[in-house]
Amino acid sequence: MTAATKLLDEMCHLTAQSLTPMDTSEHFQVLKLLGEGSYGKVMLAVHRKRGTPMALKFFPRESTSLFSFLREYNLSLSFCTHPSLTRALGIAYSTPSHYIFAQQASLFGDLYDIILPEVGMEEDSCQRVVSQLCGALSHLHSLGFVHRDLKPENVFLCDSACRWVKLGDFGMVKARGTRVPEVWYSSPYCTPEAETARGNEDSWSSMNDDEEEKKKKKETRVWVSVEPSTDSWALGVLTYAMLTGSHPWAETASDCRAYLKYREWFDRAKSPEDELDRPEVGKTDGLPVAPQFACFTPLACSLFLSLLDPRPELRRQPEDALSYLGGAWMMEQERRRLEEERKKSRGKADIRNMKEMEGRGER
Incomplete structure (x- = not known):
């Protein structure tokens, strides 16, 4: 346990004694819903006295422990000092139904x-986003924390061109080395090492099992250590999604054909002698590539092979991705095709906007 993780626990115990009840409407003008999920919801609000825009994050008291709420709040307040991490604003309070804290508002969505x-x-x-996320994740890792929930919905935009983005939602953050039950779920963001827990009580695929079956699975639950390699895998999948608008596979599983194609390519690209050494940038040039990666340059393929290494102990850290920035990632033909598709999408959006404006004018 690092000094930062020890300090975080101490701060949670201290702030538990000073959390005060407050009426949201008395202090804030709530404007609109920004997002919601299993944790609760986030509302855009303006402080009535200061006029400051902020995001209020609401956690239902019936499904949220006070300690988990205070842990996310204090982590965001005191340890998310990197410019690409969403920071709390020092306002935390409770209502009869919710725990709430205020954080920086990203006004351009996610x-x-x-x-x-x-x-x-x-x-x-995409490269601007990757650069900033590398810094944000490296900052968390240097303090001994692992984000564990990197996905598009948790990357917030401070401008429309992605010159400034912020990684947020720290509800899944754990200290490195923490022992947790492994959970497999059907998603490309789930790491391949988690498949050992496929069918466990905690996994999504077993939600409809009867009680006897759940009891048996609970007894064989797999426990693992939280490691930064989880964030590296998610960064690789997210980068692919940003470049293509799709995922490289439906799920990271041994019976997923698309993932198996990737594993075949990976095994050919990685020779035994470079298992402990960093592969040279662009080294995959000339090797048969998995079909879903054929649109990428050797530079980008090398990046994906480093982040999407099925072996967690050899998976590269997010900051290693910085050396792949600056060069072309998409093959020229694919780049032109995607640009044409984007123009068509923008044209369709412009037509929809014009029709909506005409409709409002008629009314």
Whole structure:
């Protein structure tokens, strides 16, 4: 346990004694819903006295422990000092139904909003996002924390061109080395090492099992150590999604054909002698590539092989991705095709906006 993780626990115990009840409407003007999930919801609000815009994150008291709420709040307040991490604003309180804290508001939505399905986003914007996420994740890792929930919905935009993004939602953050039950779920973001827990009580695939079956699975539950390699895998999948608007596979499983194609390519690309050494940038040039990666340059393929290493102990750290920035990631033909698709999408959006404006004018 690092000094930062020890300090975080101490701060949670201290702030538990000073959390005060407060009426949201008395102090804030709530404007609109920004997002919601299993944790609760986030609302855009303005402080009535100061006029400061902020995001209020609401956690239902019936499903949230006070300690987990205070842990996320204090982590965001005191340890998320990197410019690409969402920071709490020092306001935390309770109502009869919720625990609430205020954080920086990102007024341009999240990454999910700008990734066009089957098209993705512009390569320059993608590289800017990757650069900033590398810094944000490296900062957390240096303090002994692992994010564990990197996905488009948790990357917030401070401008429309992705010149400034912020990684947020720290509800899944754990200290490195913490022992947790392994959970497998059907998603490309789930690491391959988690498949050992496929069918466990905690996994999504077993939600409809009867009680006897759940009891048996609970007894064989797999426990693992939380490691930064989890974030590296998610960064690789997210980068693919940003560039293509799709995922490299439906799930990271031994019976997923697309993932098996990737494993075949990976095994050919990685020779035994480079298992402990960093592969040279662009080294995959000339090797048969998995079909879903054929649109990428050797530079980008090398990046994906480093982050999406099925062996967690050899998976590269997020900061290693910085050396792949600056060069072309998409093959020229694919780049032109995607640009045409983006133009068509923008044209369709402009037509929809014009029709909506005409409709409002008629009314």
